[in-house]
Amino acid sequence: MQQDPLKSFGLRLVQLRKSKGLSQEKLALESGIARSYLSGVERGQRNIALLNIHKLADTLGIPASSLLELPDD
Amino acid sequence: MQQDPLKSFGLRLVQLRKSKGLSQEKLALESGIARSYLSGVERGQRNIALLNIHKLADTLGIPASSLLELPDD
Numbered sequence: 001m002q003q004d005p006l007k008s009f010g011l012r013l014v015q016l017r018k019s020k021g022l023s024q025e026k027l028a029l030e031s032g033i034a035r036s037y038l039s040g041v042e043r044g045q046r047n048i049a050l051l052n053i054h055k056l057a058d059t060l061g062i063p064a065s066s067l068l069e070l071p072d073d
Numbered sequence: 074m075q076q077d078p079l080k081s082f083g084l085r086l087v088q089l090r091k092s093k094g095l096s097q098e099k100l101a102l103e104s105g106i107a108r109s110y111l112s113g114v115e116r117g118q119r120n121i122a123l124l125n126i127h128k129l130a131d132t133l134g135i136p137a138s139s140l141l142e143l144p145d146d
Contacts, residue, residue, distance in 0.1 A: 005127040005137065049122040053141070054078040064078065065141035068126070 007044030011071035014042050016060055031059040080117030084144035087115050089133055104132040 017027050024042065028035040033052060040046040050064075057064040090100050097115065101108035106125060113119040123137075130137040 005123055009123055047122045047124050049120045050078055050082055050126070051120050053123070063141070065138045068136070068138035068141055 004044060006047060008071055009048065009068065010042045010044040012067060012069060013056065015071055016062065016067065017042075020060055022060075027056070027059060031055045077117060079120060081144055082121065082141065083115045083117040085140060085142065086129065088144055089135065089140065090115075093133055095133075100129070100132060104128045 017024070022030075024038055025035055027033075028038045031038070031052075033055060037046060041048050041052075053067055054064050057067050060067075090097070095103075097111055098108055100106075101111045104111070104125075106128060110119060114121050114125075126140055127137050130140050133140075
């Protein structure tokens, strides 16, 4: 396991969200996920489950597997 | 979102587990995950979260992202 999978996921999510030009608020709204929850996910403080990973991936227009790849340095 | 992300994940996990020659019992034991829970995950009945996805991927010796790819037909 990499050092902290939750932090890596959060970083990766932020990178992908920004690459799509989406604000945190807009991603939350379009995914049907509470913004406070999304904020916690992006900070690596939430152990997000599969269905929410898929909701985010769908909104970002990417495969869910891509969200689990390592973030860019 | 694909038809049922939980069922897809379960199928994919079964395929990868078998490709490694691991029984469900052995994968559960080595991952530190209850076998009854793992069984539910493989049947698409559990909304598995990120830390457990990583535990399974580590035991299988694959990147976590690989577990979220679509199963083979």
